[in-house]
Amino acid sequence: MKNYDAIIVGTGAAGGIVACILAEAGKSVLLLERGPALSFSDVGRDHLRNQRLAIYGHNAGPELIGNPRVFVDPEGRARIVKPHELDYHNNAACVGGGTRVYGAQAWRFHPDDFRMASKYGIPEGSSLADWPITYETLEPFYERAEWDLGVAGDGRSIQAEIPRRRNYPLPPVPSSPHTVALQHGARQLGWGTAPVPLLINTEPYGGRAACIECKYCVGFACPTDAKTGTQNTVIPRALATGNCELKTSAVAETIETDDRGNVIGISYFVNSSGTPQRETARAKLAIVSAGAIESARLLLNSRSSFHPAGLGNEHDQVGRNLQGHLYPRAYGLSPTRVFNGIGPGVTVATIQFNHDNPGIIGGGMLADDFIKPPIDFWYDSLPPDLPRWGVANKRFMRDNYTRVMHVRGPVQDIPNPDGRVTIDDAVRDKWGIPVARLSGTTHAATVESAEFMRERGEEWLRASGCERVWSMQPGLILSGRQHQAGTCRMGSDAKTSVTDEWGRVHNHDNLFVVDGSLHVTNGGFNPVLTIMALAFRSAEYIARLI
């Protein structure tokens, strides 16, 4: 049996980068992906079955049949959920993971995001903690991610809050009429604004074409490959070395250990011959990069006499602190048309309220939104007091689709140890593997932040000339979904964390977690660039170990 230097589970934002760095360092790598490689036409443009609006299905996996989870609502009622349902907290299952269909906002976290407990104290019932590393430690790896993959933006516009040594390699996306209105409104309020940094080629970069400004960005695949994911950057680089073997539709079951409890490989199911087959691959080192929910599930499912509660779970920490982002949303009716049909649509943000808000722990970034297909707009964006049908509803869609301005943003999640992933032995996927069971909610302080940010969104829209403003504010729910994080947090104490600062699972020499699971807190920003920066940092460390 071949003994790889490393096996990596997952090809998303983190796994793809780790594979690339290890393969380019001459290490032999087996890269497992539970989903297939999806072409542009595989992902398609179905307005009702995509990652943004998934009413009857979705477009980046997993398949609706055979991949259940169990969701426990705040009242304690458990039910089986399908992958396209909101309570499944899906990200994606395909080569590139979530980066295949994401919106590609490429924010660095704020320096204070790494020291939340020191800055704010620890609210009762929360597991708020500092990261074991600082922004300054991660800064060179942010830069590496921005330049290796290609980020468009203007670093100078946020230099005061989020210092950097080098600007982005690509200029920001162009302004739209709503950009100008929101910039004007922010100036009236004395707020700073910045172009939204995006992993999108605004000019040709890395051998790929520039964005053609179509209306299908978040939730869909890019027709020109200008949207940057791991599937069109680091994974092809890894494969080009000849050192990396990619197996698709390969579903990890357990991390194998020897008779002393040491990690020796991974068992997984493949279906290449039409009949399900279980294979085991051996490696010097295993890296779990399956996303915060599936990474926790794999560790918890890797039970043995040495590790009866799963790997890394001696102190019942694996799967806890599941967090994502609540998203306060505000809408305003502009007196003039602000829609020009030029995508991606997200252009301008303010990071005025990420920290130092009176009475609030953290805060968040606010930005305009991606272009919404009309049915997405109909479901998401109409005023709550507008009739849902009849002449008035049609008239609003007709007159105001191009006049509504959108402001939304991710709120810093205050982690709750009871918001968690466990496994449910009574419910199995089609391979017979116990599924993830999700329960709990975010901490109540997160909802207070969301309410504060909702008010800021309304304020911004009014100052930007909107005659009529409305908003939606999330309640006390579990957050996770596409920004899922926190379930194998880094730290120096094995009693309160799962890995060390490199992602190495405590008390193991050769088992690593590298993905959003490591985030101690999840910032008031889209998390993907932080996942990527951590992956570069851990991968360089791991390459030196093997």
Next chain:
Amino acid sequence: MNPDTLPAVVDCLIPPDDFPGAYDAGVCDYIEQLLQTDLAEHADLFRAGIEAIDTEALATYNAPFAALTREQQIATLESIESGAVKTSWPIAPAHFFVMLVNTTAEGYYSDPQQGANRGRASWVMTGFEEALDS
């Protein structure tokens, strides 16, 4: 099931004006297709709900829904939406009504490959496609 009922209902939900109503946009075809696929497990209840709309119209106005005036049709749908029905329903009326409104909007506003939004009329109406066309 009275074949005239659903067309009359969807045209109340999204009425014709300068732009097509839901029926002309193909929404009934969209819903029929959905009932045979993604909503197959709810199809019997959905069809029973459509029949119940007619029963409600007959009980109130002594005429089937499609034969009512527009004002009577709207009043009938409003009472179903609020759950204030006169007859015995096979499905919670307000719950059924949400499904009816949502599926009608889905057909009308989503991509024509779904079976409705003929000629991309709603995309031109909203301006979603105008920038490309102009």
